Amino acid sequence: MSLKIDTNISKELEDKLSENFNILDKIRLYDYQHNWKLFVERINKTRKPEFAHNDRYLIDHHDTDYYMPHCPYGLAMFNFTRTCLNEDIPMHTVIIVTNHIGLKKELKLLLPDHSGQPTIIDKCFTAFKNIRSGINLPKFDHHVHQITKHGISMMGLPRAHRHILFRQLKERHLLNKYAVSYRSDPYKEVGNSSNKNKLNDH
Amino acid sequence: MITRIYTFPHTPINDAWNFDGRINGSPSVSYKDRIIEGKIPTGFGPNKQTTLFCDFYKNIAIDIVTETVFEYPYAVISEKTIRPIVHKKMFLLVAPPGTLAMLHSFGFKTFGDFINEDYDDIQDPCTRIEFIVNELDRISKISIDEIQQIIIKYKSTLQHNYNHYTWLCNNEIDQIVSELCST
Numbered sequence: 001m002s003l004k005i006d007t008n009i010s011k012e013l014e015d016k017l018s019e020n021f022n023i024l025d026k027i028r029l030y031d032y033q034h035n036w037k038l039f040v041e042r043i044n045k046t047r048k049p050e051f052a053h054n055d056r057y058l059i060d061h062h063d064t065d066y067y068m069p070h071c072p073y074g075l076a077m078f079n080f081t082r083t084c085l086n087e088d089i090p091m092h093t094v095i096i097v098t099n100h101i102g103l104k105k106e107l108k109l110l111l112p113d114h115s116g117q118p119t120i121i122d123k124c125f126t127a128f129k130n131i132r133s134g135i136n137l138p139k140f141d142h143h144v145h146q147i148t149k150h151g152i153s154m155m156g157l158p159r160a161h162r163h164i165l166f167r168q169l170k171e172r173h174l175l176n177k178y179a180v181s182y183r184s185d186p187y188k189e190v191g192n193s194s195n196k197n198k199l200n201d202h
Numbered sequence: 203m204i205t206r207i208y209t210f211p212h213t214p215i216n217d218a219w220n221f222d223g224r225i226n227g228s229p230s231v232s233y234k235d236r237i238i239e240g241k242i243p244t245g246f247g248p249n250k251q252t253t254l255f256c257d258f259y260k261n262i263a264i265d266i267v268t269e270t271v272f273e274y275p276y277a278v279i280s281e282k283t284i285r286p287i288v289h290k291k292m293f294l295l296v297a298p299p300g301t302l303a304m305l306h307s308f309g310f311k312t313f314g315d316f317i318n319e320d321y322d323d324i325q326d327p328c329t330r331i332e333f334i335v336n337e338l339d340r341i342s343k344i345s346i347d348e349i350q351q352i353i354i355k356y357k358s359t360l361q362h363n364y365n366h367y368t369w370l371c372n373n374e375i376d377q378i379v380s381e382l383c384s385t
Binding site: 010012013016017019020063064067099100101102119121123124125126127130131132133134135137140141142143144145146147148149150151152153154155156159160161162164165166168169170172174175177178179180181182183184 | 258294331
C-alpha cells in the first residue's frame with residue numbers, strides 16, 4: 001500500500017539536511033496514525049543491518065498530535081517511540097522536525113536512558129511549507145483609508161473554538177463590525193443538498 | 203500500541219476532548235459576510251490555494267486568526283498566522299496559550315498597547331475565549347477613524363514583522379542546520 005510520500009517539511013530544510021546527512025527516508029507521522037504496521041513496513045524497506053554515522057530518518061511531526069487529558073505526551077509520539085524501540089531502530093538515526101516547541105520533554109519520558117535520544121528540530125520557525133507559503137506572494141498594497149471593518153475572521157474547518165467565537169460574535173451583535181466566514185458542521189450537510197447554498201445566507 | 207479512536211462525528215481535533223459538554227453545540231447554518239468574496243485563503247497543499255492574498259483583505263483592520271487548535275499543550279502557528287504578518291495587518295490569535303509569547307521569542311512584535319494581549323497567558327480555554335470576545339467587544343466601540351490612526355502608529359511594527367518573516371525564510375534554516383552539525 002502506498003502512502004503519501006511528501007512531507008510538510010520545507011524543501012529548503014530537507015535540502016540542507018541532505019547536504020549534511022544521508023537521509024534514508026522522509027516520513028510523515030500523520031500518515032501512520034491509523035495503522036502503525038504500515039510504518040513498520042515502510043521503515044523496514046530502508047533499514048540497514050548497520051547504520052553509518054550520518055544515516056538519518058527524517059520524521060515530520062507537524063501540526064497536531066492527540067493529547068488525552070493529563071497525559072504528558074502525544075499519542076502519535078508514544079506510538080512512534082514504541083515502534084522504533086520494538087523494531088530496534090536506533091534513536092540517534094532519527095531527526096524529528098516538529099512545530100511542538102519543547103517536544104524533547106515528551107521524549108525524555110518515553111525513551112529509556114540507554115536508547116539515546118533523537119535529534120529534534122523544534123525551534124525553526126520556517127521549517128514547514130505552510131509557514132513559508134507567504135514568502136513568494138505578490139506585494140500587498142493597501143492604505144489605511146480603505147479600511148471599513150474592525151476585523152475579519154476567516155474560519156475554515158469547523159472547530160469547537162470557532163463555533164464558540166462565532167456564536168459569541170453573533171450573540172453580542174458584532175457581526176456588523178467583524179467580517180466573519182463560518183462553516184457549520186459539514187457532517188450535517190452530507191447528503192443534504194439544501195444546505196449547499198446556505199454559506200451565502202446572511 | 204494505542205490506536206487512535208475517533209469520536210462521532212469524526213473530530214480529529216484535541217479540543218473535542220474537553221469542550222464537549224461545555225458548549226451548546228455548533229450553529230447549524232453556515233455564514234459568510236458580504237465583504238468576503240471569492241475563495242477564502244485557508245489551507246495549504248497541492249489541491250488547495252497556495253496564495254494568501256484576497257482583495258477584500260485590504261478593507262479590514264485586525265485579522266482574528268482562529269488557529270487549528272485552541273485547547274492544546276503547545277503553542278501552534280500555521281499559515282493562518284502568517285497571513286496577517288505577510289499582509290502587514292494587526293492580528294489577534296485565537297490559539298493555544300503562549301502562542302504570542304512564541305512569536306515574540308522568534309523576534310516578532312505584537313500590538314500590546316492597543317490590544318490587551320493578556321489572553322495569551324490564560325490557560326483555561328473558556329476563560330481565554332471569553333477574554334478575547336470581551337476585547338473584540340471593546341475594540342468594536344472604537345471608531346474606524348481612530349482605528350486607522352492606530353494602524354498608522356503601528357506601521358513600523360507591521361513592516362518589522364514582514365521584514366523579519368522574510369529574513370527568517372532566507373536565513374534561519376542555514377543557521378539552525380549549521381548549529382546542528384557543529385554539536
